[in-house]
Amino acid sequence: xxxxxxxxxxxxxxxxxxxxxxxxxxxxxxxxxxxxxxxxxxxxxxxxxxxxxxxxxxxxxxxxxxxxxxxxxxxxxxxxxxxxxxxxxxxxxxxxxxxxxxxxxxxxxxxxxxxxxxxxxxxxxxxxxxxxxxxxxxxxxxxxxxxxxxxxxxxxxxxxxxxxxxxxxxxxxxxxxxxxxxxxxxxxxxxxxxxxxxxxxxxxxxxxxxxxxxxxxxxxxxxxxxxxxxxxxxxxxxxxxxxxxxxxxxxxxxxxxxxxxxxxxxxxxxxxxxxxxxxxxxxxxxxxxxxxxxxxxxxxxxxxxxxxxxxxxxxxxxxxxxxxxxxxxxxxxxxxxxxxxxxxxxxxxxxxxxxxxxxxxxxxxxxxxxxxxxxxxxxxxxxxxxx
Amino acid sequence: xxxxxxxxxxxxxxxxxxxxxxxxxxxxxxxxxxxxxxxxxxxxxxxxxxxxxxxxxxxxxxxxxxxxxxxxxxxxxxxxxxxxxxxxxxxxxxxxxxxxxxxxxxxxxxxxxxxxxxxxxxxxxxxxxxxxxxxxxxxxxxxxxxxxxxxxxxxxxxxxxxxxxxxxxxxxxxxxxxxxxxxxxxxxxxxxxxxxxxxxxxxxxxxxxxxxxxxxxxxxxxxxxxxxxxxxxxxxxxxxxxxxxxxxxxxxxxxxxxxxxxxxxxxxxxxxxxxxxxxxxxxxxxxx
Numbered sequence: 013x014x015x016x017x018x019x020x021x022x023x024x025x026x027x028x029x030x031x032x033x034x035x036x037x038x039x040x041x042x043x044x045x046x047x048x049x050x051x052x053x054x055x056x057x058x059x060x061x062x063x064x065x066x067x068x069x070x071x072x073x074x075x076x077x078x079x080x081x082x083x084x085x086x087x088x089x090x091x092x093x094x095x096x097x098x099x100x101x102x103x104x105x106x107x108x109x110x111x112x113x114x115x116x117x118x119x120x121x122x123x124x125x126x127x128x129x130x131x132x133x134x135x136x137x138x139x140x141x142x143x144x145x146x147x148x149x150x151x152x153x154x155x156x157x158x159x160x161x162x163x164x165x166x167x168x169x170x171x172x173x174x175x176x177x178x179x180x181x182x183x184x185x186x187x188x189x190x191x192x193x194x195x196x197x198x199x200x201x202x203x204x205x206x207x208x209x210x211x212x213x214x215x216x217x218x219x220x221x222x223x224x225x226x227x228x229x230x231x232x233x234x235x236x237x238x239x240x241x242x243x244x245x246x247x248x249x250x251x252x253x254x255x256x257x258x259x260x261x262x263x264x265x266x267x268x269x270x271x272x273x274x275x276x277x278x279x280x281x282x283x284x285x286x287x288x289x290x291x292x293x294x295x296x297x298x299x300x301x302x303x304x305x306x307x308x309x310x311x312x313x314x315x316x317x318x319x320x321x322x323x324x325x326x327x328x329x330x331x332x333x334x335x336x337x338x339x340x341x342x343x344x345x346x347x348x349x350x351x352x353x354x355x356x357x358x359x360x361x362x363x364x365x366x367x368x369x370x371x372x373x374x375x376x377x378x379x380x381x382x383x384x385x386x387x388x389x390x391x392x393x394x395x396x397x398x399x
Numbered sequence: 400x401x402x403x404x405x406x407x408x409x410x411x412x413x414x415x416x417x418x419x420x421x422x423x424x425x426x427x428x429x430x431x432x433x434x435x436x437x438x439x440x441x442x443x444x445x446x447x448x449x450x451x452x453x454x455x456x457x458x459x460x461x462x463x464x465x466x467x468x469x470x471x472x473x474x475x476x477x478x479x480x481x482x483x484x485x486x487x488x489x490x491x492x493x494x495x496x497x498x499x500x501x502x503x504x505x506x507x508x509x510x511x512x513x514x515x516x517x518x519x520x521x522x523x524x525x526x527x528x529x530x531x532x533x534x535x536x537x538x539x540x541x542x543x544x545x546x547x548x549x550x551x552x553x554x555x556x557x558x559x560x561x562x563x564x565x566x567x568x569x570x571x572x573x574x575x576x577x578x579x580x581x582x583x584x585x586x587x588x589x590x591x592x593x594x595x596x597x598x599x600x601x602x603x604x605x606x607x608x609x610x611x612x613x614x615x616x617x618x619x620x621x622x623x624x625x626x627x628x629x630x631x632x633x634x635x636x637x638x639x640x641x642x643x644x645x646x647x648x649x650x651x652x653x654x655x656x657x658x659x660x661x662x663x664x665x666x667x668x669x670x671x672x673x674x675x676x677x678x679x680x681x682x683x684x685x686x687x
Contacts, residue, residue, distance in 0.1 A: 256632065260630060394643060
């Protein structure tokens with residue numbers, strides 16, 4: 013005889029375990045899993061509870077009238093900042109950077125005026141070590157919920173048990189290819205560098221950023237993305253200098269060139285890949301089957317911030333699922349927060365650029381802290397550019 | 400009495416010079432000393448500077464030979480191109496233009512300065528990019544022309560950006576030109592070409608040299624135009640410096656390169672001025 017609750021449950025225990033295993037293997041999407049198990053509906057209902065932020069009102073002048081954020085190109089929905097300004101009266105100045113090194117350099121030199129910035133996973137431990145960022149006061153971030161975050165992408169924000177940074181989103185560094193212009197298949201970083209010297213001669217771009225440009229050159233040669241071994245770096249330098257005359261540009265802001273079809277192929281972050289593909293379907297985004305980078309970006313507050321109350325207010329605003337979901341739809345980067353995941357429309361969550369199959373992520377590596385400070389990599393990049 | 404007046408005069412002179420002297424000490428001499436000290440230091444493990452006394456930064460200078468070479472070639476080349484384009488314009492403005500419209504025309508030369516160079520250089524990125532001139536060329540059957548991110552694009556940007564700085568000094572020196580000298584030359588049988596080469600050009604040389612020196616010096620520190628129109632591939636010393644301070648955070652090496660650049664500029668300038676004095680046969684060059 014079957015129990016009544018079993019008959020009413022959307023899924024049997026056996027079926028749930030089965031689906032869970034399929035999710036773990038990566039053969040179904042998280043969205044599918046949440047859908048068939050009914051967990052999605054349950055959390056979606058919970059998530060629609062009015063949040064603390066919605067009821068919190070800031071007294072006039074409490075947050076000042078302006079603040080400044082340092083972030084990456086094409087990484088936010090401009091409407092987010094406009095609605096934040098409308099809600100709080102604080103105008104947001106946006107500074108855009110092409111590398112973590114540049115952000116670190118500015119903070120080391122002092123006087124940035126940033127109240128919030130967006131460092132990548134591998135840099136947080138160095139910022140903490142140098143005393144450049146504050147431990148976050150989580151009581152000022154009521155809309156942040158550590159329990160709904162995917163630990164795989166958030167652990168580097170926590171140093172010695174203290175939370176210094178909370179995740180913005182995760183992503184990968186792959187290859188964007190204009191299939192109308194390049195007919196040869198591009199499936200690996202090895203292909204990328206070969207085609208950059210042949211079919212895409214004068215039309216390929218690499219980042220103005222040591223981590224990805226050196227890292228992907230290393231990967232194409234069969235080495236680790238994070239290598240700091242001098243003999244491996246020497247081989248990567250040789251390759252990069254050989255490729256350089258064939259490149260269109262060395263620039264981390266590659267969307268304008270790809271959109272104008274000045275460039276036909278570029279190193280590309282997930283969010284840019286999704287944006288480019290959305291507007292120009294002929295631009296494909298592929299992950300190197302030989303490796304590459306998986307990353308998560310964080311929000312952190314510099315110790316030197318001039319307007320910390322506004323920094324916290326904007327951060328909490330961005331952590332509010334209803335606001336974060338708009339950001340994710342606009343910038344196309346995958347979320348680390350299951351609350352946001354549930355609010356995203358199916359066409360986003362089923363987009364393989366944004367949420368690739370787990371198997372494609374396996375060869376990828378997270379950036380390692382040592383690459384940020386290693387003088388060998390820094391100097392290699394500078395030599396490559398000035399060669 | 401006479402001594403007293405002299406003291407007073409000296410005091411007034413000192414008072415007049417003091418603000419400029421203080422300004423130069425605080426914003427030029429002290430930073431330069433800091434840079435010299437840094438140049439003999441070491442890169443800290445996480446980047447930046449840590450005290451030391453080493454010549455290793457100067458020993459590493461050859462690794463930036465390409466950037467120095469690019470700068471030392473493209474800066475004078477850019478200045479000369481500017482000169483070739485600017486001289487006829489300045490000549491027209493000073494000698495040929497109707498005096499009624501002269502002020503208007505001279506203002507038009509300066510008008511672009513009212514907009515930021517950054518914005519104007521961005522405009523060139525779109526003009527030279529695939530949707531700009533190459534797109535027009537493809538309409539008449541010339542496909543896949545690439546203009547942006549080439550040395551030619553950088554030179555074009557340089558000529559465009561610095562042209563007014565070349566036109567103005569030449570214009571000023573030509574405007575002062577005594578017309579009677581031209582008439583005298585003609586009276587003595589000089590053809591227009593020989594009058595120009597024998598009278599006009601030598602008399603405008605101070606303006607030419609000022610313009611060339613001004614543009615060359617500014618170009619030696621150029622960063623923006625190679626970055627935007629050269630795609631980070633046409634590399635000036637200015638770009639190498641930005642990289643050393645903002646990417647590899649090697650302040651000592653950056654300082655060593657900056658100090659070397661200053662030394663090179665001083666030498667280039669002195670040699671150029673010597674040559675100028677010889678050519679002009681006069682010591683009336685109003686620079687340095």
